[in-house]
Amino acid sequence: MPSLQVKEAAPTLVKKTLNSLSETYSCRFGLMFEGFSFFLTISRFSQLLMFKGDKVQTVLSSLKKLGLHPYSLGIPVAILQPHVEPMLPFGNFMSPVCRKLSLEGEQLYTFLYGRKIKIDSNEPIGNVVVTDGSDEFVGYGLIFQDKKGDRGLKPLRDLGWYLRQGG
């Protein structure tokens, strides 16, 4: 994912992206991003990143003078194309304020293998932040209804990625 260009993200883009995540995952972000700067990488796909503090500006400006751009920085928030999708490191910010589904035992491990699981039929369809028994982030999922009318959870991104593809 070598970036071709990194630039400060326009506030409208940041707002639009966070609103999109908020709508999809029923989040209430509030003021939790105060003190963060947002950046946009333009590569094969665009990505929104955030970094706390002002030291990053000095480093980016030094890199820019040499025509260099970082491979990554700070906290990857979301990819923007083809549609807005939250990244794994952003999960810890989302889990306290977004719609959640908690998994334990066999279900949790199946999810972390990147496989679909059956869940309680009372869960409404839609996107959820998935947590474990300790209420800690383990991934993002989509609750769907199959042809028989049963509910299932499809992993969208899960921490098992670090083992499967993390390198």
Place this chain on the structure above:
Amino acid sequence: MPTDVHNKKYLSLFYSDNRGEWRGLAEKFGVLDYMVERYVQMLGRDGAEMFLSSCLIPPKKSIRCNDLKIDCQRLQEVMEEKGFKLSRISWIPHGLLINNAPSSPSLGATLEYLKGYYYIQGLASMLPPYALHPSPTDTVLDLAAAPGGKTTYLSQLMHNNGLVLALEKKRNRMRGLLSNINRMGATNVVLLRGDASIAPKLGINFDKILLDAPCSGEGLLGKDPSRRTKTTLSRLREFQEEQMKLIKYAALSLKKDGLMVYSTCSVAPEEDEAVIDFAVEHIGLHVVDPKVKVGEPGITEFKGVSFDPSVKMCRRLYPHLHGTEGFFLCLLSK
């Protein structure tokens, strides 16, 4: 400041006086003759045998607890519930030695691993960030950052404040490096692919620099048996030249009174004290006491070459003495 002019002083380090005297030992332990000759010079014959014997078996595995994510006492309890037996290490506060592991899950496949509660890391490899003592207001440069164990420890020690610029030359190591940074929750890192020669051109005077230099890996003979015969004397010399270049680039990027850790996973004085001697004599860096409570002092003379007496303050770790991988660490100031 071309390194080829200055390292003439070190040429005799690459001359082997081997008259087959050490062939028996070399064959017994499956290493090159010149290596045994050096171990005997450094450690004496008995010490060399003990060192080589300890290199026949890989060192015990260890993990670094990530207190950005979990209390270390709690991690120990959670892992012991899974069947691991761990013990704390007196000289590295986040290090946990794995004394026993269950057949399943493996250390790299637990939920705790995925959540970034720990990093699988050799104990000695935890020392360079710890000795650098980075503060939450520092701007730190990590040269040769992959696979990210030291980068993420820097972030941990800085409580994710300040900034770590992690520089890595090899394209094929970037993905794994980024994955480790993200898994461990290191959020103050700017990751850059590039050669160390970029660093001084940035015009940033870094508060601290970590240079864990690419090396022969002679300290990893137990972990990676291929290292026993991989490095010829001429290759060792190439490593030294590269290391001298790297330390020069690092020094140019360091602010006045800034601190730098130079480390290698090698016990070869050619890659260790000789490089520090070069840094003291030709770059003007000063050796500082790293105040770590482990290791033997640096060697001040080897194969007739005298090093600056201050290299004594550097630390050498050996598997037979410290139960770690072979390692070298030195703290320098500008």
